[in-house]
Amino acid sequence: MPRTWLTDRFGLDVPLVGAPMAGVGDGRLAAAVSAAGGLGMIGVPGSAPAPWIVEQAAVAAAGGRPYGIGLMAWALEHHPAQLDAVLEARPALVSVSFGNFAPYVEPLRRAGITVAVQAGTTREAREAEQTGADVVVARGGEGGGHGRDEVATLPLLQGVLEEVTVPVLAAGGIATGRGLAAVLAAGAAGAWAGTAFLGCAETMLPEAARARVLATGETGTAYGRVFDVAQRLAWPPEFGGRALRNAFFERWHGREEELAGDEAARAELEAARAAGDFDTAYVYAGQAVGMVTRHRTAADVVADFATADNLLRRLTDDQ
Known part of the structure; x- marks a missing residue:
């Protein structure tokens, strides 16, 4: 695989972050993605108590590989103990997004934690960089779960790469090695993928x-x-x-x-x-869901993303 800021920063084999999915990805999924060579993340539900975060962080850390935690800025305003729990756990990466993220960036960075902010517009990406984020996640409207639906991934990624100087990860609609190869070729430091893992046994999904x-x-x-x-x-x-x-x-x-x-x-x-009636209850997923067609392990999914290496090599060889 090509080496990028993401692989070098966290010692990864594949420039891939398993997106934090609240209610879907806990410590078990994060550990499995990290063990497979990516960076797994825990998705913290808005009302999650601090002890839950500490417990899941211990599960993710047990394998000895770097992992991350995803927080929602709007929820932190009502549950400040979540931030304290994350600071106690000291994961390698914390994503804090969706709302007023500015107050939380510096405390996390002071603790030696790399901070990511998800951005749904180029303006939001610039604000994240100005606030001190170490990495910006350009999240297009194709993505599953919550975020803006104003710009698709490819035009957003291009705009953000032109406007910010910090590393950029691409999110939204990326579910295979082909998608990872595409965003790497465009200049992203890696991909941020959630929907691709929804068929995995390591999730919390029924x-x-x-x-x-x-x-x-x-x-x-x-x-x-x-x-x-x-x-x-x-x-x-x-x-x-x-x-x-x-x-x-x-x-x-x-x-x-x-x-x-x-x-x-x-x-x-x-x-x-x-x-468990999903004619009424929700299952958050992105437009890449059509490529999730069979049960797999998180390791299988990460291995599929790793095929980006062959695609990029073929591109180079053809030239």
């Missing part, structure tokens, strides 16, 4: 959710705020979520104001999550 992922094609996702509004989550409105399209989303999309006051719908979603 089997019914994984089965739905494997059966969904590339047009089977939808972007919006339906699930956040139904749960009364305090996500800033500019950061909607991309999830598998289902009956609940179709029923309420465009009626979010009405949904915000509908307690029956809120209870329906909560009950569906408990029952």
Whole structure:
């Protein structure tokens, strides 16, 4: 594999970060991705207590490889103990994004932690660099989970690479070695991928959710705020979520104001999550979900990303 800032900074075999996916990726998935040669990350849910973070960090660290933790800035305002727990754990990388991330960058850097900020626009990337982020993640609207849906990955990556001087990782729609090769060729230091790992046994997803992922094609996702509004989550409105399209989303999309006051719908979603009914409950995934077609291990997925090396070598040889 080509050496990049990402591989050199963390001693990786593959310039790949397993994106932090709250409710999907805990210490087990992070450890598996890191053991396979990438950098695994723990996704911290918005209301996660500090002891949960400490516990999952210990799981991720047990293999002796670098790992990371992903935090949501809007949640830290209400749960400051999350930051304290992360500082105690001292992971190699922390992503803090989605909201006012500025107050958290310097405390993390003072602790010797590399700080990443996810950006959905070039302007946001410039702000992240000015605030002191060590690396910017250019996250396009194709990506699963939460983020902006204003610019697609390829134009965003090009714009960000032109405007910032810190290393840039590409996120959104990258699920194979071909995708990794493409963003490396463009100048990214690596890829930031989540959806590619949704078929893995190491995730926290119930089997019914994984089965739905494997059966969904590339047009089977939808972007919006339906699930956040139904749960009364305090996500800033500019950061909607991309999830598998289902009956609940179709029923309420465009009626979010009405949904915000509908307690029956809120209870329906909560009950569906408990029952594993994914016609109503959500599974966050990006547009690359159509390439996730079978059960694999995290090591299998990382090995697939590593085929980027052969593709890049072929490109060089052809020239």
